[in-house]
Amino acid sequence: MGRAPCCDKANVKRGPWSPEEDDKLKEYIHKNGTGGNWISLPQKAGLKRCGKSCRLRWLNYLRPNIRHGEFSDDEDKIICSLYANIGSRWSIIAAQLPGRTDNDIKNYWNTKLKKKLMGLLPNSSSHHQRKLPFHHHQLTNYGPMIPSDQITMIPSSSPTMFRSSSPSLSSSSNNNSFNASAMQQQYYQQQVKEDGVLVFGTGGTEPSCSSSDGSSNNNNAEQLQIISSFHDQQQQGPAADGHYGTSFSNDQSGTWSDQIMKNNSLEEYGLEEIRQLMSASSGNNNDTNSLLLFDDNRTEERLMFY
DNA sequence: AAGTAGCACAACCGCCCGCTG
DNA sequence: GCAGCGGGCGGTTGTGCTACT
Numbered sequence: 342m343g344r345a346p347c348c349d350k351a352n353v354k355r356g357p358w359s360p361e362e363d364d365k366l367k368e369y370i371h372k373n374g375t376g377g378n379w380i381s382l383p384q385k386a387g388l389k390r391c392g393k394s395c396r397l398r399w400l401n402y403l404r405p406n407i408r409h410g411e412f413s414d415d416e417d418k419i420i421c422s423l424y425a426n427i428g429s430r431w432s433i434i435a436a437q438l439p440g441r442t443d444n445d446i447k448n449y450w451n452t453k454l455k456k457k458l459m460g461l462l463p464n465s466s467s468h469h470q471r472k473l474p475f476h477h478h479q480l481t482n483y484g485p486m487i488p489s490d491q492i493t494m495i496p497s498s499s500p501t502m503f504r505s506s507s508p509s510l511s512s513s514s515n516n517n518s519f520n521a522s523a524m525q526q527q528y529y530q531q532q533v534k535e536d537g538v539l540v541f542g543t544g545g546t547e548p549s550c551s552s553s554d555g556s557s558n559n560n561n562a563e564q565l566q567i568i569s570s571f572h573d574q575q576q577q578g579p580a581a582d583g584h585y586g587t588s589f590s591n592d593q594s595g596t597w598s599d600q601i602m603k604n605n606s607l608e609e610y611g612l613e614e615i616r617q618l619m620s621a622s623s624g625n626n627n628d629t630n631s632l633l634l635f636d637d638n639r640t641e642e643r644l645m646f647y
Numbered sequence: 648a649a650g651t652a653g654c655a656c657a658a659c660c661g662c663c664c665g666c667t668g
Numbered sequence: 669g670c671a672g673c674g675g676g677c678g679g680t681t682g683t684g685c686t687a688c689t
Contacts, residue, residue: 357657357683380674396675397658432677447678448656 354389358398362388366395367403375399401442408440412449420446420454 354362369386376382379392388395401407412420416438423434429450431443438446 355659378674391659393660393675394658400676401657429678443677444657451679452655 352389353383353391353394355394358402362390363398363403366399370399370403397444401444406440407442409445412454416441417454420450424450
């Protein structure tokens, strides 16, 4: 036996709201408030709408101080930062952006921001869909917060998605001994595998960088080299082994991301397997601590953090 | 000018969770 | 403790607009 519907769908109006309906709803709420009961509100307000529809209309459009229109760069950064940390928790993200609604942000992410970030990639020749068995409710271990003021949006002509100066990007989030200066040049890096799956992760830090002797610069250069290498491979085509991103493996052999990158097909890994790999290398500071998975069409699958 | 594809965004759907009786 | 309900939320769909052919 299913749950009773919240309203009689046959007798409620659906679709776009008319200005008259908006006025009725606004007027009623201004006079009486929501009364804590959206289900009974439309009847009281003289609206032939479902209570949930009224609630949505009020929260997303009619409520005072709602802002619509262009998102600023700062807002972009905040959205990216929070998405990287907590995933698609739009209501939480919206709470950090006064005047923005979760629906707005969700739409913005899905239609613009994601493309803005991913538009830097060449088109994939193959178009078959490959879905990984990921479900967001399974992912409960979020990584350390990345402060939004430490994320820099990189122009879409670059293969780098974010640059962060955050010390919190350490793969060993439970290790507080990391020297901030050594962590100042962390780069998100991304690689396209021959099968079209994109792995996107935070670059790790060399253990030797824990001393602030300038080795972070070397680390930075190394990361840049990886990105550059990726660039070259994109232009030159895959390496002799038929895959992109092999230089990544050379630099970070033994890491879980390396193991994934070496594999011919990411889809051979399930969520638990990836978790095990991440867990097994949790003490390896070289390794990445996040992973963004895409299918061939670069539809985002999931951002994972160890 | 007509048809079509792509895009943006409002609105809906259905699941989950907490509250209440 | 449990069932039913409403609110909240994320995912998805529908629709109108614009750009392109």
